[in-house]
Amino acid sequence: MSAPTPLRRWLATDWSQWFYPGPRRVFSADEMTRAGNQPWPRGIDHYVYVNLILVLAVTTPFHRQFVWVWPAGLILGWMALAVARWLWRMPTTRRLNLACYVVGFSVGVGGVLCVKLGGREEIQAQLPLVLAIMTAVLSAWWLLTLFRAQQIEARLRELAEQEAALRLQTRLATAQIQPHFLFNTLASLQHWVDTGDARAAPLLRDFTAYLRATLPMFERELQPLNDEIEMVRRYLAIMRARLGARLEFDIDVPAEPGVLLPPGLVLTLVENAIAHGVEPQLRGGRIGIAARRDGQQLVLTVSDDGPGLAPGWTEGVGLSNTRRRLLQALPAATLTLTDDAPGCVATLTLPIPLNASTASLHT
Structure with a gap:
């Protein structure tokens, strides 16, 4: 031409x-x-x-x-x-x-x-x-x-x-939510099915509900706190089926339909609490998830009764990524980790929209 x-x-x-x-x-x-x-x-x-x-x-x-x-x-x-x-x-x-x-x-x-x-x-x-x-x-x-x-x-x-x-960080973070947890759960489920263990059916129901709650995370930048807590509840039910009496947990979070957060954020804190506060102990441990209103903020804590933060502890990659996702999505939110003697407490503050309705104190 x-x-x-x-x-x-x-x-x-x-x-x-x-x-x-x-x-x-x-x-x-x-x-x-x-x-x-x-x-x-x-x-x-x-x-x-x-x-x-x-x-x-x-x-x-x-x-x-x-x-x-x-x-x-x-x-x-x-x-x-x-x-x-x-x-x-x-x-x-x-x-x-x-x-x-x-x-x-x-x-x-x-x-x-x-x-x-x-x-x-x-x-x-x-x-x-x-x-x-x-x-x-x-x-x-x-x-x-x-x-x-x-x-x-x-x-x-x-x-x-x-x-x-x-969005990319959210998808990467949700894709990295402990894949060994999925494989270990499937392995336990297969073993219980093969041996005719009665725990297989409840585990399968909880696992199915967990996947149903988790998969939409890949398409969301933010999700309601209620959905996040439901996903965490299913995850803890699966882990208790696997760990038995070694794991106890309690969830006391108000129903706040207007509160949003990056998907999988509370789940990551719970996973860390189990990995560092429950599984290392032969006796197991207890996970507590609670939340309360503080003005126009919701203060949510994830606590365990494990050994707490090690001397000279530094923030790992997982927690750093979680904090970065939180600040990018909600600049007014905060995330801190503190020793609780015994155990460790992760404190998450989330803004409550002005038009959010007053919630009840218990789910």
Whole structure:
């Protein structure tokens, strides 16, 4: 295929930017709410006013109409900045061109009126300066609008990338929820079925319910706390079937339909409590899951009565990933681990939406 000729390139050029310049993208109200909340840079005001005063001082030191030129110049500067703020709030091609054409029309009408009133010589003398100032103002508006539109687009891309990364982390985290737990459970189930053990049927029911509650995690960024607790309840029932009397647990969590959290987060804390607080002990141990309201927060604790945190303990990869997922999804939430003598307590605080209904104290 032959390269396009200069004529074809000229014909293919989008000439609309010559007559209707500005950004092509129009942001929706939701996009502006998400990415357009940057405040107006106050430094622009200072820069404009300082330069405007310098221009007036250089061009009109001995002007016979000095008394009104300075106030008029400062008022026009204030109006130009007001239009700039208007463009900053919604940087669209329509707004930019409306402002430009209004300014051009106003300057033209003002020039004609001055000529009619006998100021032809004054207009001819000041015309180059007026045109230079008008060109500078319109160019500044154009550059500001393009910059603002690119700024919002960049922020929207950044937010989209953060959301995609969060979704990926959620899926990776849910895919890594102790796969050996699944294999060990299936092995126990197969053994009990082969030996005709009566524990096989209850274990199969709990395991099926656990999988039914777990699989939707792969498609969720956040899930209701009630669903998370139900999944944890099924997990603990399976582990108690496997560990027998070595595992005891108690769940006392209020029904909070408005509280959301990253999927599998409480489950990860419970798994860690069993792995470090129950399984290492021959006698086993007890897991406690409780929650209470504290103003507009829900404080949830996962405790065990095991050996507690080891001396020189440092946060592992699993807990670090859990904390990062929590902060990315809910910046107001917190997660801490403390010794409880005996045992360890993981404390999770979750925000309660203002429109959430008051919950009962027991599930």
